[in-house]
Amino acid sequence: MSARKKSTEQNTDLSRRRLLKTALAGGAVAAVFPSFAKAEVPHIISHPIKPSELDEITVAELQEGLRTGKYTARSLTEEYLARIDKIDKSGPSVNSIIELNPDALKIADELDRERKEKGPRGPMHGIPAVIKDNIATADRMMTTAGSLALVGSKPPEDSFVVQQMRKAGVVLIGKTNLSEWANIRSTHSTSGWSGRGGLTKNPYALDRNTSGSSSGSGAAVTANLSAVAVGTETDGSIVSPSSLNGIVGIKPTVGLVSRTGIIPISHSQDTAGPMARTVGDAAALLGAMVGVDQKDKASRASKGKFHTDYTKFLDASGLKGARLGVVRGYFGFLPQVDDVMDHAIEVMKSKGAVIVDPAEFKTLGKWGDAEEIVLDYELKADMKKYLDWLGSSTTMHSLADLIKFNDEHRKTEMPYFGQETFLRAEKMGPLTDKKYLDARAKCIRLTRTEGIDAVMNKYKLDALVAPTDSPAWMTDLVDGDHFLGGSSSAAAVAGYPDVTVPAGFVFGLPIGISFFGRAWSEPMLIKIAYSFEQATKVRKSPQFLPTADLNV
Numbered sequence: 001m002s003a004r005k006k007s008t009e010q011n012t013d014l015s016r017r018r019l020l021k022t023a024l025a026g027g028a029v030a031a032v033f034p035s036f037a038k039a040e041v042p043h044i045i046s047h048p049i050k051p052s053e054l055d056e057i058t059v060a061e062l063q064e065g066l067r068t069g070k071y072t073a074r075s076l077t078e079e080y081l082a083r084i085d086k087i088d089k090s091g092p093s094v095n096s097i098i099e100l101n102p103d104a105l106k107i108a109d110e111l112d113r114e115r116k117e118k119g120p121r122g123p124m125h126g127i128p129a130v131i132k133d134n135i136a137t138a139d140r141m142m143t144t145a146g147s148l149a150l151v152g153s154k155p156p157e158d159s160f161v162v163q164q165m166r167k168a169g170v171v172l173i174g175k176t177n178l179s180e181w182a183n184i185r186s187t188h189s190t191s192g193w194s195g196r197g198g199l200t201k202n203p204y205a206l207d208r209n210t211s212g213s214s215s216g217s218g219a220a221v222t223a224n225l226s227a228v229a230v231g232t233e234t235d236g237s238i239v240s241p242s243s244l245n246g247i248v249g250i251k252p253t254v255g256l257v258s259r260t261g262i263i264p265i266s267h268s269q270d271t272a273g274p275m276a277r278t279v280g281d282a283a284a285l286l287g288a289m290v291g292v293d294q295k296d297k298a299s300r301a302s303k304g305k306f307h308t309d310y311t312k313f314l315d316a317s318g319l320k321g322a323r324l325g326v327v328r329g330y331f332g333f334l335p336q337v338d339d340v341m342d343h344a345i346e347v348m349k350s351k352g353a354v355i356v357d358p359a360e361f362k363t364l365g366k367w368g369d370a371e372e373i374v375l376d377y378e379l380k381a382d383m384k385k386y387l388d389w390l391g392s393s394t395t396m397h398s399l400a401d402l403i404k405f406n407d408e409h410r411k412t413e414m415p416y417f418g419q420e421t422f423l424r425a426e427k428m429g430p431l432t433d434k435k436y437l438d439a440r441a442k443c444i445r446l447t448r449t450e451g452i453d454a455v456m457n458k459y460k461l462d463a464l465v466a467p468t469d470s471p472a473w474m475t476d477l478v479d480g481d482h483f484l485g486g487s488s489s490a491a492a493v494a495g496y497p498d499v500t501v502p503a504g505f506v507f508g509l510p511i512g513i514s515f516f517g518r519a520w521s522e523p524m525l526i527k528i529a530y531s532f533e534q535a536t537k538v539r540k541s542p543q544f545l546p547t548a549d550l551n552v
Contacts, residue, residue: 044549049087054079055224056541059127059281062227066115066126073108073115073126076227077171080128084174084225092206092544096219098133098177098197102140108171123311124288125169130220131230132213133175133197134182134263135159135272141172145263146180146194148413149405153394159261160293161230161272168288176216176229182237183213184265184379185406186417188480191215191241195413199475202244203542204509205549208472209481211244213237217275218245222542228276228285234265234375236469236488238273239500243468243512246502246539248282248529249275251488253519254495255298256306257289261389264382266375267298268440269492277539279501279530283310286522298495305520313523318531320352322462324515325359325455330466333485337467340504340511344536345465351535353528359464361455363446364490370446371493373439376425399426416477447494456518463521463528464490468500468512491516499525502538508545508552 054076065071081100088094101107111126120126131137134145136155144150158166165172177197183189191212192200200215202208203223210219214231218241221229231238233251242249250273257272264270274285290306293299307313326345331338349355380399387397396402403422406413428436452464466487473482491498496519503513513532515525533539 044545044547049091049544052079052083052224054083056277057227058278059123059227059276059284062127063120063123063125066120073111073128073171074105076126077104077108077128077173080173080226087223087544088220088225092203093201094203094206094219094223094225094544095198095200096176096216096223096225097130097174098146098194098216099141100174101172104128104171104173111169111171121167121169122288123284123309124165126171127169127227128171128173129165129228129230129285130174130176130217130226131162131172132178132217132232134178134232135162135175135230136261136263137162137172141175143175143263144196145182146178146196147402148195148409149396149402150394151196153390153396155261155390157261160258160291160296160299161262161289164291165230165288170288173226176214176220178215179212179237182232182234182263182265184234184375185419185422187420188417190416190475190477190480192475193416193477199477201475202472203544204246205472205545205547207474207547208509209244209475211240211469211472214241214275218242218247218249221245221275221277222247223544224541228274228281230272230285230289231275232262232270232272233488233492234269235371235492236486238275239488239498239512239514240469240486242275242500244472244510246510246542247275247277248279248502248533249273249500250282250286250522250526251491251498252286252522253302253497255296255301256497256520256522258291258293258296258299260293260295260299264379264386266378267382268374268378268443269495279499279526279533280311280314283314283526283530286310307523310522310526313526314530315527316531316534317352318527319348319535321354322528323354323356323460324348324528325459325461325464326355326357327360327364327464327466327487328358329360329364330485330487334470334506336506337470337511340506341467341513344503344513344532347535348532351531356459356461359455359459359461361451363450367443367446367489367493370439370442371489373435374443376421377428377431377433377436379421379425380428381431417480443493447490448496451490452494452496452516453518461517462524463515463517466514466516468514471506471509471511487514487516495519497522497525499529501529501533503536504538505552507548507550509548
């Protein structure tokens with residue numbers, strides 16, 4: 001569903017020259033320039049955006065407005081569609097939405113009628129949402145993973161997660177752009193770009209990257225173009241774009257949310273998850289996404305472990321007595337990020353958390369080669385299953401067919417980067433190969449048994465803590481992404497949950513903090529993340545600057 005480059009596990013050289021000193025103020029980090037340099041840094045003027053009543057509004061506030069009659073599902077849908085037109089398709093032209101749902105207003109009207117006649121279905125009834133364009137819908141929207149190869153294909157039914165969201169009363173207003181094929185096509189890709197959708201921009205600084213592969217979902221939510229969004233992750237592609245776009249992302253335990261009908265990379269690591277401006281909103285959406293799907297083996301394991309209401313775990317005092325382990329092995333890629341994290345740790349201590357620092361596991365990052373092997377094998381096998389599911393609605397039926405299509409449409413599909421990963425994966429054999437089985441066993445051992453489980457058992461921890469990612473880097477279609485570091489991989493490879501929350505800023509660019517832990521520990525992680533969020537309240541709306549303001 002979404003993958004990031006293996007280089008995210010590599011810390012940069014700590015001996016690099018520190019050209020800028022940092023200062024901590026109000027929970028955020030700002031660069032302090034010598035007086036002679038300040039005049040050389042021009043002040044950046046924000047792109048004027050007319051304030052909206054929906055700016056930073058929460059799902060709970062929307063639901064209260066729907067209850068009192070202040071809003072209707074239709075009025076909310078109309079307002080979000082208008083904002084998409086003004087901000088996404090014109091003005092700063094964020095380009096987060098790849099396609100609008102032509103039936104959105106009709107769906108909203110039906111839900112409004114149902115509310116009047118029967119009352120609301122639940123906390124997501126009438127709430128507008130957008131979903132990533134690798135999540136199948138059997139409606140008038142397409143499902144393409146951003147690739148022109150799947151334009152015109154027709155899923156035989158909604159993905160299971162969309163079925164659950166529709167049952168909850170969510171209004172799907174559109175699909176979001178993504179890193180094409182969830183960032184698994186090339187080793188030199190630019191996150192947020194797809195052949196079908198073009199490039200998504202970061203609303204905090206339009207020349208900077210959104211990360212990926214849930215690029216459009218992250219940008220749409222932070223720009224207040226939708227109440228909430230759904231992303232997908234294989235390794236980092238919910239939590240990283242959430243961090244770089246200053247929002248909350250929940251990457252669930254693999255199996256908590258069904259993968260049926262979602263364009264795959266890896267059945268070992270793939271999952272969909274909520275992306276929202278607050279922990280409460282993400283928790284509300286997660287409850288509308290879960291449920292046992294007999295078609296997904298991993299989903300069957302969630303029986304008795306999921307909750308249809310995760311908002312009951314929102315506890316402002318959740319940090320009190322929580323035992324948190326700081327994974328220092330994930331620090332050190334940027335001094336300013338370390339400063340943000342150290343301040344966050346002090347805040348957690350002040351709220352009664354017991355901090356174990358450091359809480360390391362010796363296997364950290366040693367599974368990289370094995371993960372690559374697993375993803376290559378599973379990409380080839382799992383993609384064929386999905387394409388076969390599409391049947392005669394597409395001429396694409398294998399990874400080899402996709403490779404051929406890209407070669408034949410090189411000008412539109414590969415103008416900036418190629419398909420090295422596709423070519424490598426196509427050479428893999430069946431999932432019965434010893435090479436694959438050994439690699440998967442190694443991943444489980446290093447990330448679970450000798451990794452997360454081991455360190456959490458050793459120190460009796462409730463969660464592990466690390467910086468989610470670096471600040472957003474400049475988008476570079478020539479050289480591709482410039483990852484400095486990140487902490488997604490341990491939880492991703494283990495199939496364990498990971499929650500990221502805004503923690504601070506560097507030059508006005510958001511920095512997220514990740515809380516991750518054992519399988520099915522979403523309630524505990526949500527409790528801790530919510531408590532941190534309430535203690536800090538770091539989140540602030542983007543200003544759609546043309547570039548980062550270095551005077552901040």
